[in-house]
Amino acid sequence: MDTIDTIEKHHLNPVTPGKTTIRYMKKRDITEILEIERQSFISPWTAPMFFESMSSPIYKNFVIERDSMVIGYIMLYSVLDEAHITNFAIRPSHRKKGYGTRLLSFAIDYYKKKGVTDYFLEVREKNHDAINLYRSFNFMVVGKRKRYYSDTNEDALIMHLSLR
Ligand SMILES: CC(C)(COP(=O)(O)OP(=O)(O)OC[C@H]1O[C@@H](n2cnc3c(N)ncnc32)[C@H](O)[C@@H]1OP(=O)(O)O)[C@@H](O)C(=O)NCCC(=O)NCCS
DSSP states (O other): OOEEOOOOOTTSOOOOSSOEEEEEOOGGGHHHHHHHHHHHOSSOOOHHHHHHHHHOTTEEEEEEEETTEEEEEEEEEEETTEEEEEEEEEOGGGTTSSHHHHHHHHHHHHHHTTTOOEEEEEEETTOHHHHHHHHHTTOEEEEEEEEEETTTTEEEEEEEEEOO
């Protein structure tokens, strides 16, 4: 299966009209993804890191595309009834328009249908934009990894969403 139609959700923020699609990430997306990745993170993932996740059977990787341009991506792996979000970003020019919410909502719905009930992620404790978004989905802080990010010595918050 190549393409997955975006599921519209009544609670999502309105976005400007145009064609928005969520589909599986493909190798040919890598140039656009690396561009977004470098604009989004202090220690960006490299191409081999993306390719490794793309070839892993336990990973699902999605991109959100608008008028044929990749505007964001989310990467998750699952084990039994748990899913872990390992990478998630929206193109800076397209932030605060509801796309991050749409993509995260899509990924959770995707895994929910497969029986996944628990969702985990790590986030820099000063990444307020991301933390606010996760809180709006009812993710809760359940732990902290001290000095987890060696580039800035920042702590990581461990966040968990239970759909049980
Ligand atoms: C975190 C991230 C993915 C969020 O993506 P996003 O597309 O901006 O998310 P949304 O637009 O759905 O929501 C963000 C905010 O915009 C608001 N918003 C959404 N649509 C809006 C609109 N049409 N007009 C005004 N504000 C809007 C949301 O209510 C939300 O507000 P809040 O922060 O006060 O809760 C993005 O900031 C990003 O890529 N950051 C860098 C990478 C990163 O940190 N990733 C997470 C690692 S753990």
